[in-house]
Amino acid sequence: PQQGYPAYPPPADPVAQHFQAVAGADGQISAEELRRCLSQSGMSAYPRPGDSFSLETCRVMIALLDTDHTGTMGLNEFRELWRALEGWKGTFQQFDRDSSGTIEAAELHDAIRAFGYNLSRPTVEAIVSRYSRYSNRQIMFDDFIALSVRLRAVSERFRARDREGQGYATIYYEDFISMTMSI
Amino acid sequence: PQQGYPAYPPPADPVAQHFQAVAGADGQISAEELRRCLSQSGMSAYPRPGDSFSLETCRVMIALLDTDHTGTMGLNEFRELWRALEGWKGTFQQFDRDSSGTIEAAELHDAIRAFGYNLSRPTVEAIVSRYSRYSNRQIMFDDFIALSVRLRAVSERFRARDREGQGYATIYYEDFISMTMSI
Numbered sequence: 001p002q003q004g005y006p007a008y009p010p011p012a013d014p015v016a017q018h019f020q021a022v023a024g025a026d027g028q029i030s031a032e033e034l035r036r037c038l039s040q041s042g043m044s045a046y047p048r049p050g051d052s053f054s055l056e057t058c059r060v061m062i063a064l065l066d067t068d069h070t071g072t073m074g075l076n077e078f079r080e081l082w083r084a085l086e087g088w089k090g091t092f093q094q095f096d097r098d099s100s101g102t103i104e105a106a107e108l109h110d111a112i113r114a115f116g117y118n119l120s121r122p123t124v125e126a127i128v129s130r131y132s133r134y135s136n137r138q139i140m141f142d143d144f145i146a147l148s149v150r151l152r153a154v155s156e157r158f159r160a161r162d163r164e165g166q167g168y169a170t171i172y173y174e175d176f177i178s179m180t181m182s183i
Numbered sequence: 184p185q186q187g188y189p190a191y192p193p194p195a196d197p198v199a200q201h202f203q204a205v206a207g208a209d210g211q212i213s214a215e216e217l218r219r220c221l222s223q224s225g226m227s228a229y230p231r232p233g234d235s236f237s238l239e240t241c242r243v244m245i246a247l248l249d250t251d252h253t254g255t256m257g258l259n260e261f262r263e264l265w266r267a268l269e270g271w272k273g274t275f276q277q278f279d280r281d282s283s284g285t286i287e288a289a290e291l292h293d294a295i296r297a298f299g300y301n302l303s304r305p306t307v308e309a310i311v312s313r314y315s316r317y318s319n320r321q322i323m324f325d326d327f328i329a330l331s332v333r334l335r336a337v338s339e340r341f342r343a344r345d346r347e348g349q350g351y352a353t354i355y356y357e358d359f360i361s362m363t364m365s366i
Contacts, residue, residue: 030318056239063313071318126365130246135213135254154363168355180337180363182309
């Protein structure tokens with residue numbers, strides 16, 4: 001290449017390129033392909049370069065936006081997920097002051113508040129018990145992403161039933177199961 | 184040992200022995216210890232001998248009965264879990280007619296009905312999308328256990344809010360989050 005000029009123009013749409021690197025001809029990706037995609041793109045590379053999300057966390061990400069229940073994700077949903085991941089990752093890194101790859105229960109409380117959710121300490125403690133991988137009250141990056149995805153999904157679903165914004169909703173059993181068991 | 188007699192009397196309480204083989208001095212087990220325990224005891228050995236549950240599935244099992252939010256499980260909770268696992272495993276094996284270690288979406292519908300839950304086909308389809316590991320509409324044993332645990336937990340929690348048994352309940356946002364994000 002001529003000196004001072006890059007060999008190729010910079011990619012116009014890096015997010016689409018990450019997606020297309022793993023998507024098959026059908027333009028959809030599975031949880032396993034999403035995992036590879038987020039690893040290759042560096043999105044899951046925290047705290048160590050090359051880190052991958054667990055398959056479980058990728059399945060929750062697929063389920064977040066899988067309105068047609070195919071178990072796969074298209075490019076538009078991937079763009080939306082990517083934006084959300086950038087926000088969650090930034091928040092996690094901000095609270096993980098020593099870059100250990102984990103945050104404490106108290107920091108999770110602040111991180112959740114930074115997302116705009118106002119949850120009491122007992123509720124956050126219950127979340128910590130569920131998402132703390134080694135019963136040590138610490139939340140790893142992978143688990144933080146899984147809980148952020150699920151918190152967003154269940155909050156959106158609740159809000160759709162609380163149209164008046166009263167803070168409560170009347171929910172039928174079957175609807176409750178479908179809201180909670182599909183994420 | 185004398186011929187015709189076993190070297191030791193048969194164990195009086197095999198479930199407690201499985202538990203004590205992994206529990207520390209505090210009499211509590213973590214998700215990782217539960218995983219080892221269920222593997223050593225043969226409970227997770229399906230379809231192949233030696234199979235283990237995923238750590239994620241063990242975390243959900245801990246969360247099912249973790250009313251004090253310690254992230255660990257005592258012997259009494261372990262006994263309760265063991266009984267439930269025997270039932271779920273028996274149901275799974277019954278529907279997995281070719282012993283492949285997976286069941287189809289239609290079989291999941293029947294299995295869930297066998298537990299006594301009456302869910303519509305669209306709701307079961309949404310559950311299949313979430314719990315089908317390879318986007319192939321099939322449910323593996325490990326995922327079946329995770330979804331059975333969660334279905335039981337969220338159903339119990341819902342029923343506690345629907346005291347009159349009307350099939351619906353008025354739920355506040357914070358309560359909704361605590362019901363769904365702690366399992």
